Structures are given as C-alpha cells and as structure tokens.
C-alpha cells in the first residue's frame with residue numbers, strides 16, 4: 248500500500264489559542280484525523296462552559312489552562328502531556344491578540360494617541376508568547392529529533408492594513424485603526440519562523456508560517472462588503488478553508504518544506 252503522507256493518527260499536537268474561533272476548528276479537524284489534540288488557552292472548552300480537561304464529546308481533544316506569556320504555565324502544560332507518556336510532535340502557534348471595530352477604542356484609535364500598554368500587551372502575547380511556547384515545546388521536540396511547528400501569521404503581517412475599509416466607523420463617530428502592534432508582531436513571525444527553521448533543521452524539526460486572510464464571523468455587513476471588495480476572490484474566508492493547509496504543514500505531506508510562508512488570503516496580497 249502507498250504511504251499516506253497526510254497521516255497524523257496518534258500524533259500529539261498542541262494548539263495555542265485552541266479555544267478560539269480558528270483554533271477550535273483546527274482542533275476538531277485534526278482530531279477527526281486521529282491526532283491527540285491539546286489546546287493550550289487561558290479559556291477552556293467553548294462548547295462546555297469554558298471547562299478544562301477532556302472534551303466530553305471528543306476523547307481526542309483536551310483543554311489545558313495555559314497562559315503563553317508565562318514560562319511556568321507552558322512548562323506545566325507540557326508536563327501534563329509528558330506525564331501521560333506522550334511526546335509532542337506538532338505545535339501550532341495560533342494564539343494572538345487582534346482587534347476589530349467592536350474592540351475597546353483606546354486600543355484601536357489613531358496612532359498619535361495610542362497608549363504604550365496597547366502596544367505592549369499585543370507584543371506580549373503575539374511575539375513573547377510565541378517565542379516561549381516554541382522555546383519550551385520545540386526544545387522537547389528537539390530532544391526527540393521530530394516535530395513540525397506552524398506559526399500563524401496574518402496578511403497584515405505582509406502588507407499594511409488598508410484602513411479605508413474601516414471608513415464606515417467614522418460615521419458612528421469612532422475612528423477604528425487596526426493596531427500597528429498587530430501588524431508588527433505578525434511581521435516578526437516570518438523571520439522568527441526562518442530563524443527556528445534553520446536553527447532546528449538538524450534536529451528534524453520543520454518550522455513554517457501560515458499566513459491567513461480575514462475570516463467571516465458575522466461582522467458588521469458594512470465591513471464585510473468593504474473587505475470583500477478588496478479581495479480578488481471577492482469574499483472573506485470560511486474558517487474551514489484553512490484546515491487543508493494546516494494538515495499539509497503539520498504532516499509529512501510537507502516533509503521538504505521549512506522556513507517557508509504559505510499564504511492563503513483569497514489573493515489580498517496579489518495586487
């Protein structure tokens with residue numbers, strides 16, 4: 248029988264921010280392929296009153312309380328996995344702080360007045376947190392000479408946000424700007440990936456960036472219309488459309504790929 252390069256049965260995959268919109272989609276999808284999923288998040292199971300522990304509806308998924316900005320919290324999460332006789336084979340650095348027009352306006356106002364705390368809290372989670380999880384979980388993978396790490400980026404880490412799509416917010420008297428810290432932190436992910444990919448190549452750990460475009464999640468219809476006009480494919484993404492790329496990058500199907508950036512953005516960065 249021919250080898251199935253996409254096989255991830257019984258792999259042990261850690262997803263940071265696994266309780267969020269996209270993390271929970273990846274979690275369910277990868278579990279359906281037979282992987283053991285550990286969601287590291289400050290929030291628990293979104294379908295079970297935020298509880299931590301095994302998902303009562305899916306024995307392949309477990310929620311572990313981890314704050315990725317705290318080294319000891321990540322170490323404790325990893326130890327819970329190792330103490331069960333399991334070793335991590337995959338890490339998806341997916342947790343991040345983002346802002347939408349419904350977010351607190353002091354974090355999303357004009358750059359001239361942006362408080363330093365807004366900058367710091369985004370970089371803390373998006374870059375420091377990604378560094379810490381990679382350092383702790385990647386080091387364990389390095390000991391085992393096996394692993395795949397996916398670092399989640401945004402198209403706003405490749406190009407500047409087009410703030411004209413938020414012009415509608417001005418009509419309601421609130422000016423929304425996608426925070427500069429989000430773009431900058433996501434740009435940092437790209438070279439973070441390249442660094443780790445070359446650093447751990449001899450340990451058989453592959454590290455890639457997955458860059459995503461905006462996902463439809465019942466946003467203000469004025470936003471959806473303006474955003475979609477800016478996308479060559481003419482619409483926002485469905486979260487499920489990222490499952491294929493996630494499986495590709497986490498599995499042997501991408502065995503000759505490391506230090507790369509896979510862009511799935513409906514063509515946003517093509518013009």
Ligand SMILES: NC(=O)c1ccc[n+]([C@@H]2O[C@H](COP(=O)([O-])OP(=O)(O)OC[C@H]3O[C@@H](n4cnc5c(N)ncnc54)[C@H](O)[C@@H]3O)[C@@H](O)[C@H]2O)c1
Nearest residue numbers: 264266267268269288289314315341342343401459461462
């Ligand atoms: N949704 C989109 O349109 C979109 C577009 C491009 C890129 N992305 C990227 O995809 C990823 C997931 O996005 P999402 O829309 O699912 O976001 P989300 O806000 O729904 O989920 C993020 C999760 O991260 C968790 N988190 C936050 N701080 C944490 C911490 N300190 N420790 C542990 N967990 C923490 C949150 O509790 C949440 O469950 C992010 O990296 C985001 O930048 C999303």
